[in-house]
Amino acid sequence: MSQDGPIRVILVDDHKHIHDAVSTLLNQQADIQLVGQASNGFEVVRLCDELKPDVILMDVVMPGMNGVEATRQIREKHPHIKILVLSSFQDDASVHEMLANGANGYVLKGAIALDLADTIRTTYQGKSVFSNEVAQMLLRPNRDEQQQTFGLTDREQEVIKLMADGLNNNEIAHRLFISRSTVKFHIANIVQKMGVETRAEAIVLAAKNGLI
Amino acid sequence: MSQDGPIRVILVDDHKHIHDAVSTLLNQQADIQLVGQASNGFEVVRLCDELKPDVILMDVVMPGMNGVEATRQIREKHPHIKILVLSSFQDDASVHEMLANGANGYVLKGAIALDLADTIRTTYQGKSVFSNEVAQMLLRPNRDEQQQTFGLTDREQEVIKLMADGLNNNEIAHRLFISRSTVKFHIANIVQKMGVETRAEAIVLAAKNGLI
DNA sequence: CGCACACCTGTCCTTGTGGATAGGTGTTGT
DNA sequence: ACAACACCTATCCACAAGGACAGGTGTGCG
Secondary structure, three states, X not given: OOOOOOXXXXXXXXXXXXHXXXXXXXXXXXXXXXXXXXXXXXXXXXXXXXXOOOEEEEEOOOXXXXXXXXXXXXXXXXXXXXXXXXXXXXXXXXXXXXXHOOOOEEEEHHHHHHHHHHHHHHHHOOEEEEEHHHHHHHHOOOOOHHHOOOOOOHHHXXXXXXXXXXXXXXXXXXXXXXXXXXXXXXXXXXXXHOOOOOHHHXXXXXXXXXXX | OOOOOOEEEEEEOOOHHHHHHHHHHHHOOOOEEEEEEXXXXXXXXXXXXXXXXXXXXXXXXXXXXXXXXXXXXXXXXXXXXXXXXXXXXXXXXXXXXXXXXXXXXXXXXXHHHHHHHHHHHHHHOOXXXXXXXXXXXXXXXXXXXXXXXXXXXXXXXXXXXXXXOOOOHHHHHHHHOOOHHHHHHHHHHHHHHOOOOOHHHHHHHHHHOOOX
């Protein structure tokens, strides 16, 4: 892992200005060498066999084979190559998909100007680097979904929690000091507001959305 | 975010040899300055007010105030200070706890020798850095819990999934080409195996454990 | 005041569920 | 061959839930 020669890097991106910017940045670094460039997944997979890079800077969205599939194939054939994702924007789906397929880091292009070289070195050393926005996303999986209340009123939320505890209508009624009729009324509203057909579905939806 | 002066760093650790090692490493770096050292949480909280560091290298396990509480307090009073956790070992609980309290990165001490300077620079630039072991842990949250099947047989798992879709016993029976009686039999077994009282509770438990 | 809305209650009737009980068939491993 | 286990089926009955009405009360707002 210690550097004998320079860190060999391949850049994969289908935008010329990214190539120019990265070249300029990395050419100033003695310990990092940009050994190849590709503009889609097919090219980089082929280049890996040929150039044996240490680190790949990979875009996600590209014509032909995209970054996800390219990452998967490279990870399979060359497990030692570090793959650092350069994404144009915060794309929830691609973050998880790229990392699940073996990417070692995920930084937003907006941040690369600052110091891409350090990021490459850190990744090369076996650490994972994420732009803070990306790290936040990883640390709070589905924080948005947890806020889903489906427009349920306070009382309705109390009722669905008791439903989830397995109480039947009578038990809920006693617990809340209301009549069985009222409980049924609330449940009917809950089911309707949640857009489901039965109380069972409402419970599952609520559970999946952290409402319970 | 661009460096006018050097990156000002405080080290917090209760082991002298870590202090020595970090000092040695960082003294070689022109752009990083070790401006203070502390050996517990109380000291670093006080030092932060006084020294206004850019980055804190924080141990987790310390006498007196531990790293978690120190991180929380510093994050609250000085939101701009980056906190990089240096952990002696992979401690599942502390990873999540430290990050939840605002740590910006989490690296294992075994890896710092390689290049702590790059890690500090990368963190300073607003990215999150994690040792790969730690990143793996973040990417697979509660893999164990998802394996919870409560000893349900294949058929029982099919049944509970249909229950969760809101199907009643008759519909489940039709869907699985079995009788209503059999469905009731399976549900009774499911409820019993899951250690709950009602089908509603079984559904919630299943939903919470990713069984559905 | 009048409206909206959360909240509460009742009745009637059909259908579904819970629980107990008592079996049968087919596969797998000792 | 026998046991263990998954899987399937049936019957009986009390009770719960669902759906459709048709209301009443209290609070906040324009």
